[in-house]
Amino acid sequence: GYGRFGLRYAEQPAGSTASDTFLESRFRLNIDGTAETDGGVQFSARVRMQADDNGALNTAGTAGLNGARFTTQYEGFRVDVGNIAGVIDNLPNYYGFEPGLSAFTGQYTGVDYAFDAYSSTGAGVNGVFAQYAFGDFAVSASFSPEETGAGEQYGISAQYSGANWAVALGYSENDPIGAGADSSDMLVLTASATFGAFTGVIFVGDESSDLDPTGANFDTFYGLSVNYEVGAATDVMFSYGDGSATNDTQSFGLGVVQDLGGGVSLRGGIGQNDTAGVDQMVGDLGVQFNF
Amino acid sequence: GYGRFGLRYAEQPAGSTASDTFLESRFRLNIDGTAETDGGVQFSARVRMQADDNGALNTAGTAGLNGARFTTQYEGFRVDVGNIAGVIDNLPNYYGFEPGLSAFTGQYTGVDYAFDAYSSTGAGVNGVFAQYAFGDFAVSASFSPEETGAGEQYGISAQYSGANWAVALGYSENDPIGAGADSSDMLVLTASATFGAFTGVIFVGDESSDLDPTGANFDTFYGLSVNYEVGAATDVMFSYGDGSATNDTQSFGLGVVQDLGGGVSLRGGIGQNDTAGVDQMVGDLGVQFNF
Amino acid sequence: GYGRFGLRYAEQPAGSTASDTFLESRFRLNIDGTAETDGGVQFSARVRMQADDNGALNTAGTAGLNGARFTTQYEGFRVDVGNIAGVIDNLPNYYGFEPGLSAFTGQYTGVDYAFDAYSSTGAGVNGVFAQYAFGDFAVSASFSPEETGAGEQYGISAQYSGANWAVALGYSENDPIGAGADSSDMLVLTASATFGAFTGVIFVGDESSDLDPTGANFDTFYGLSVNYEVGAATDVMFSYGDGSATNDTQSFGLGVVQDLGGGVSLRGGIGQNDTAGVDQMVGDLGVQFNF
Numbered sequence: 050g051y052g053r054f055g056l057r058y059a060e061q062p063a064g065s066t067a068s069d070t071f072l073e074s075r076f077r078l079n080i081d082g083t084a085e086t087d088g089g090v091q092f093s094a095r096v097r098m099q100a101d102d103n104g105a106l107n108t109a110g111t112a113g114l115n116g117a118r119f120t121t122q123y124e125g126f127r128v129d130v131g132n133i134a135g136v137i138d139n140l141p142n143y144y145g146f147e148p149g150l151s152a153f154t155g156q157y158t159g160v161d162y163a164f165d166a167y168s169s170t171g172a173g174v175n176g177v178f179a180q181y182a183f184g185d186f187a188v189s190a191s192f193s194p195e196e197t198g199a200g201e202q203y204g205i206s207a208q209y210s211g212a213n214w215a216v217a218l219g220y221s222e223n224d225p226i227g228a229g230a231d232s233s234d235m236l237v238l239t240a241s242a243t244f245g246a247f248t249g250v251i252f253v254g255d256e257s258s259d260l261d262p263t264g265a266n267f268d269t270f271y272g273l274s275v276n277y278e279v280g281a282a283t284d285v286m287f288s289y290g291d292g293s294a295t296n297d298t299q300s301f302g303l304g305v306v307q308d309l310g311g312g313v314s315l316r317g318g319i320g321q322n323d324t325a326g327v328d329q330m331v332g333d334l335g336v337q338f339n340f
Numbered sequence: 341g342y343g344r345f346g347l348r349y350a351e352q353p354a355g356s357t358a359s360d361t362f363l364e365s366r367f368r369l370n371i372d373g374t375a376e377t378d379g380g381v382q383f384s385a386r387v388r389m390q391a392d393d394n395g396a397l398n399t400a401g402t403a404g405l406n407g408a409r410f411t412t413q414y415e416g417f418r419v420d421v422g423n424i425a426g427v428i429d430n431l432p433n434y435y436g437f438e439p440g441l442s443a444f445t446g447q448y449t450g451v452d453y454a455f456d457a458y459s460s461t462g463a464g465v466n467g468v469f470a471q472y473a474f475g476d477f478a479v480s481a482s483f484s485p486e487e488t489g490a491g492e493q494y495g496i497s498a499q500y501s502g503a504n505w506a507v508a509l510g511y512s513e514n515d516p517i518g519a520g521a522d523s524s525d526m527l528v529l530t531a532s533a534t535f536g537a538f539t540g541v542i543f544v545g546d547e548s549s550d551l552d553p554t555g556a557n558f559d560t561f562y563g564l565s566v567n568y569e570v571g572a573a574t575d576v577m578f579s580y581g582d583g584s585a586t587n588d589t590q591s592f593g594l595g596v597v598q599d600l601g602g603g604v605s606l607r608g609g610i611g612q613n614d615t616a617g618v619d620q621m622v623g624d625l626g627v628q629f630n631f
Numbered sequence: 632g633y634g635r636f637g638l639r640y641a642e643q644p645a646g647s648t649a650s651d652t653f654l655e656s657r658f659r660l661n662i663d664g665t666a667e668t669d670g671g672v673q674f675s676a677r678v679r680m681q682a683d684d685n686g687a688l689n690t691a692g693t694a695g696l697n698g699a700r701f702t703t704q705y706e707g708f709r710v711d712v713g714n715i716a717g718v719i720d721n722l723p724n725y726y727g728f729e730p731g732l733s734a735f736t737g738q739y740t741g742v743d744y745a746f747d748a749y750s751s752t753g754a755g756v757n758g759v760f761a762q763y764a765f766g767d768f769a770v771s772a773s774f775s776p777e778e779t780g781a782g783e784q785y786g787i788s789a790q791y792s793g794a795n796w797a798v799a800l801g802y803s804e805n806d807p808i809g810a811g812a813d814s815s816d817m818l819v820l821t822a823s824a825t826f827g828a829f830t831g832v833i834f835v836g837d838e839s840s841d842l843d844p845t846g847a848n849f850d851t852f853y854g855l856s857v858n859y860e861v862g863a864a865t866d867v868m869f870s871y872g873d874g875s876a877t878n879d880t881q882s883f884g885l886g887v888v889q890d891l892g893g894g895v896s897l898r899g900g901i902g903q904n905d906t907a908g909v910d911q912m913v914g915d916l917g918v919q920f921n922f
Contacts, residue, residue, distance in 0.1 A: 052664055052676030054701045054712045068776075072757055074713050076676050076699035078662065080369065080389070082343055082631030087601030092629040094343030094367050096391060096403045098662070100678060100699040102757065107776045109713055109757040112678045112696035114403035117367035117391040119345045121627070130345045131365050131400055175363055175393065175400040194363075194398045310669030336703070338674040340664030371660065371680070373634055373922030378892030383920040385634030385658050387682060387694045405694035408658035408682040410636045412918070421636045422656050422691055466654055466684065466691040485654075485689045 050078035050098075055150045055317075055335015059105065062327070067105040073151050073333055074109055076100040077169070091122040099169050116172035125182035132173025135165030135191035136204035139178065140219040142239035145250040145274035146286040148304025149318030150335040156272030158300040158322065159292025162235035162256045164221050165193050165202050174202070185210050191221075200225035200232070214242040233258035233267065246278040252290075268294035282308040288320075299323040302331075312339035341369035341389075346441045346608070346626015350396065353618070358396040364442050364624055365400055367391040368460070382413040390460050407463035416473035423464025426456030426482040427495035430469065431510045433530035436541040436565035437577040439595025440609030441626040447563030449591040449613070450583025453526035453547045455512050456484050456493050465493070476501050482512075491516035491523070505533040524549035524558065537569040543581075559585035573599040579611075589615040593622075603630035632660035632680075637732045637899070637917015641687065644909070649687040655733050655915055656691055658682040659751070673704040681751050698754035707764035714755025717747030717773040718786035721760065722801045724821035727832040727856035728868040730886025731900030732917040738854030740882040740904070741874025744817035744838040746803050747775050747784050756784070767792050773803075782807035782814070796824040815840035815849065828860040834872075850876035864890040870902075880906040884913075894921035 057073035076099065083093040100112035116132035137143060147155040165174045176193030188207050195201040204221030222234040237254030251273045258267040272290035279285055284306045291299040304318030317334035348364035367390065374384040391403035407423035428434060438446040456465045467484030479498050486492040495512030513525040528545030542564045549558040563581035570576055575597045582590040595609030608625035639655035658681065665675040682694035698714035719725060729737040747756045758775030770789050777783040786803030804816040819836030833855045840849040854872035861867055866888045873881040886900030899916035 050664055052674065052699070052701055072712065072759075072776075074699065074701060074757075076664075076678055076701075078664065078678070082341055082367070082369065082629075084603045084629035084631055086604045090600070090604070092343065092604055092627065094629075094631070096367055096369070096389065098678065098696065100696070106778075107757060108778055109698050109754055111698050111754045114389065114391070114405075114696075116400050116402050117343070117365065119343055119365060119367075130363065172400055172402045175365075175398065177363075194359075196397075196399055309672070312666045313668045313672070313674055336674065338664075338666035338676075340666055340676070373632055373658075373660065373920075375894045375920035375922050377895045381891070381895070383634065383895055383918065385920075385922070387658055387660070387680065405680065405682070405696075407691050407693050408634070408656065410634055410656060410658075421654065463691055463693045466656075466689065468654075485650075487688075487690055 050076070051337055051339045052076050053150055053316075053335060053337035055333055057104075057151060057153070057333040058331065060328075060330040061105065068107050071105055071107045072102055072109070073335060074100075074102045075151075076112060089123065091120075093120045093122075094118070095120075097169050101170070113170055115168055115170055116175070118167070118173070125187075127180045127182075129178040131175060132168055133165065133176045133178040133191060133193070134167040135174070135176065135178060135193065135202065135221060136189045136206040136219050137164035137221050137235065137237065138166040139180075139189060139191075140206055140237065140239060141208050141210070141215055141217045142241045142250045142252070143217075143219075143237065145239075145252060145272070146248075146276045146288060146304075147274070148286050148288055148302035148320060149331075150316040150333045150337060153318065153331050153333060154288060154290070154300045154302035154320045154322065156250065156252045156274045156288050156290045157270075158290035158298040159270030159272065159294070160235070160237075160254070160256065161266045161294070161297075162221070162233055162258070163223070164204070164235060165191060176202070195226045198225060213244070214240070216240045231259045233260070247275065249273065249275045264294055266294050266296045268292060268297070270294075270297065296325050313337070341367070342628055342630045343367050344441055344607075344626060344628035346624055348395075348442060348444070348624040349622065351619075351621040352396065359398050362396055362398045363393055363400070364626060365391075365393045366442075367403060380414065382411075384411045384413075385409070386411070388460050392461070404461055406459055406461055407466070409458070409464070416478075418471045418473075420469040422466060423459055424456065424467045424469040424482060424484070425458040426465070426467065426469060426484065426493065426512060427480045427497040427510050428455035428512050428526065428528065429457040430471075430480060430482075431497055431528065431530060432499050432501070432506055432508045433532045433541045433543070434508075434510075434528065436530075436543060436563070437539075437567045437579060437595075438565070439577050439579055439593035439611060440622075441607040441624045441628060444609065444622050444624060445579060445581070445591045445593035445611045445613065447541065447543045447565045447579050447581045448561075449581035450561030450563065450585070450588040451526070451528075451545070451547065452557045452585070452588075453512070453524055453549070454514070455495070455526060456482060467493070486517045489516060504535070505531070507531045522550045524551070538566065540564065540566045555585055557585050557587045559583060559588070561585075561588065573601075587616050589613050604628070632658070633919055633921045634658050635732055635898075635917060635919035637915055639686075639733060639735070639915040640913065642910075642912040643687065650689050653687055653689045654684055654691070655917060656682075656684045657733075658694060671705065673702075675702045675704075676700070677702070679751050683752070695752055697750055697752055698757070700749070700755070707769075709762045709764075711760040713757060714750055715747065715758045715760040715773060715775070716749040717756070717758065717760060717775065717784065717803060718771045718788040718801045719746035719803050719817065719819065720748040721762070721771060721773075722788055722819065722821060723790050723792070723797055723799045724823045724832045724834070725799075725801075725819065727821075727834060727854070728830075728858045728870060728886075729856070730868050730870055730884035730902060731913075732898040732915045732919060735900065735913050735915060736870060736872070736882045736884035736902045736904065738832065738834045738856045738870050738872045739852075740872035740880040741852030741854065741876070742817070742819075742836070742838065743848045743876070743879075744803070744815055744840070745805070746786070746817060747773060758784070777808045780807060795826070796822070798822045813841045815842070829857065831855065831857045846876055848876050848878045850874060850879070852876075852879065878907050880904050895919070
């Protein structure tokens with residue numbers, strides 16, 4: 050797990066009495082149990098303990114436990130059950146390089162589709178994720194059953210990693226049972242390449258929702274992020290995300306990570322979000338330490 | 341602790357829209373603290389962290405913590421305080437062999453009396469359990485104080501284990517304070533014997549409740565369960581439970597446990613419950629791994 | 632962490648139906664993560680898991696997790712962030728010697744000011760505490776931001792420890808933002824001295840609140856506590872606390888701790904609280920074991 054704390058700035062809307070600046074903090078501890086059969090099949094289970102600040106309220110919460118995830122692995126085959134990450138959440142380079150102590154922005158800010166994601170503080174989707182890897186290639190699929198009104202969701206993805214580059218393609222669809230016309234879906238392509246100290250990621254995709262026929266929120270999205278190793282202990286990163294829908298958030302972020310040794314790093318970033326013509330400055334600075 | 345996951349089937353009543361089949365899962369971790377005095381008295385405390393699925397809702401819950409249990413042991417003497425198991429919950433062979441990944445049935449299905457039991461997900465009864473063992477013989481007593489309306493409960497038990505056999509007798513009574521006539525009680529006898537690869541348990545008892553004067557629920561109950569070691573790594577088990585009261589549930593269950601080594605086992609079972617003339621098929625199949 | 636359990640007695644007001652005597656229990660486990668930079672700066676994070684009894688209800692609760700505290704240390708400098716103890720809660724000899732298994736009383740019973748304290752079962756104040764120690768001297772400051780109506784609180788303190796004695800002085804003030812006249816403050820001085828097997832602490836201070844202009848609760852307070860090592864394994868302690876305000880609680884307590892080795896001790900105490908002319912007898916006896 051890790052701990053992190055620092056100061057975070059998020060410009061508040063005009064007229065708001067909430068605080069622009071507040072204490073950012075997180076405590077995260079993964080509690081893992083593992084076993085392996087005589088035949089070499091590995092089983093593991095994880096519950097995460099996490100405490101977070103409450104942002105502009107300037108308070109922090111008590112630590113909590115999330116839903117359990119169970120994993121079975123045998124050679125290139127892996128199945129997760131329970132509080133899973135779906136194919137999009139597991140897609141290589143989906144998140145790219147996220148600037149800031151709190152990873153406050155990234156290349157994905159144009160995405161509106163709510164894909165199945167691992168929940169650090171909640172129960173998660175109680176689904177199944179399966180992946181088969183052979184050589185540099187892997188294919189994945191995920192499924193989560195209908196919950197009350199949320200829809201059943203499935204997805205498939207494929208990924209390839211070369212020596213200095215990687216590509217991945219993912220598709221996910223969400224279909225509420227018993228309702229006619231409110232399904233949504235998402236298709237996304239990521240690609241990364243490394244040249245010496247420089248790594249770049251590009252990110253592009255399309256999404257649609259039956260509830261958004263004019264595409265005010267669900268439409269094409271795109272972004273990129275880059276990381277540059279300035280020295281042995283210093284990384285600088287930049288991210289840009291946008292989409293073609295009217296309400297999509299355009300974001301820029303610039304961040305730096307300074308390794309202090311022993312699993313400790315100084316991290317900070319600054320960025321801007323522009324949603325439907327309203328600009329917001331954001332930034333943070335602090336320390337993260339792994340344990 | 342252990343993790344387990346698999347599929348479970350539970351036939352739903354006619355007309356129900358709930359799902360017959362769902363993901364069964366559990367994460368359990370015992371958090372133990374121990375100390376020992378210079379004189380050899382052992383103290384320990386346990387809190388359990390557990391996450392479970394929510395059955396036919398097809399969702400799972402976040403992990404939670406239960407109430408603490410404190411244990412003092414010195415030679416044959418042991419006292420538990422807090423979230424205790426009472427004398428019935430601690431009685432040898434009370435549960436017998438329970439078929440299925442989720443131990444979905446057992447020889448005790450005819451029992452209606454709510455005895456003090458260790459709570460894995462709640463606070464428990466905040467009581468006291470004491471046991472004194474001398475040689476192959478042991479006697480126990482337990483007490484839990486009056487909570488709001490639930491009654492104070494006490495119990496006593498005795499048990500003997502021979503080379504290939506064991507018997508145990510337990511009695512418990514629940515008495516709400518300040519109410520005239522709604523106390524309930526339970527008397528139960530268990531016996532087990534092992535012949536080579538075969539072990540059998542018989543289970544018989546009687547219960548009564550002032551609130552059930554005609555014995556529609558509280559009456560004689562009985563059951564049996566057997567386990568047979570088919571091979572070095574395979575166990576097959578069967579359970580049967582019933583009672584003489586009109587509303588008692590008659591149950592049959594058949595299960596198998598296949599040891600995969602390393603603390604991992606494949607487990608499954610199938611069974612049927614018959615309550616007041618309504619039959620229900622149940623079954624499950626999955627993996628359990630200890631850590 | 633530690634576990635403790637025993638019996639506690641607290642005289643109930645005339646006419647109350649609550650139980651005078653109940654099971655006292657606590658399970659406490661500190662979950663710490665630590666890291667150290669190459670330059671020697673230490674970082675740590677703590678979350679506490681705790682389960683307590685519910686007193687006169689004669690029930691116990693499930694275990695819970697509190698808010699996280701993050702600590703940075705470098706030579707004599709230390710900064711805590713999050714669920715902090717403020718300068719008063721951290722002041723040497725503030726609590727003095729507290730009699731009883733459950734530390735049911737102490738020299739501070741005349742204090743009404745609600746200083747920022749580490750919360751074992753809640754989220755805490757999300758503040759900052761800083762301390763700089765040089766030789767035998769140390770100075771500290773703490774701050775917690777405005778929460779809903781609770782006020783922002785700051786404090787400063789200084790402390791000195793000699794070979795057989797120590798003194799400390801602390802001041803804290805609480806100021807709700809946007810409200811005119813309801814701030815409160817507290818000034819406290821502690822001093823301790825050790826003569827062979829005997830250690831004594833004196834405690835005196837003053838508090839005021841704009842909401843209590845007549846000083847019915849907020850006024851001068853004082854107390855003392857002593858500890859005497861009767862033998863190698865036995866301590867006896869006494870505490871007295873009082874204040875000059877009409878509603879202040881005058882308290883006496885007498886306690887004993889018998890070390891049993893291996894981190895286990897037998898602890899008990901007896902005392903009396905007198906609040907506005909109403910006397911209450913209190914006492915407890917039990918075992919505490921560290922793990």
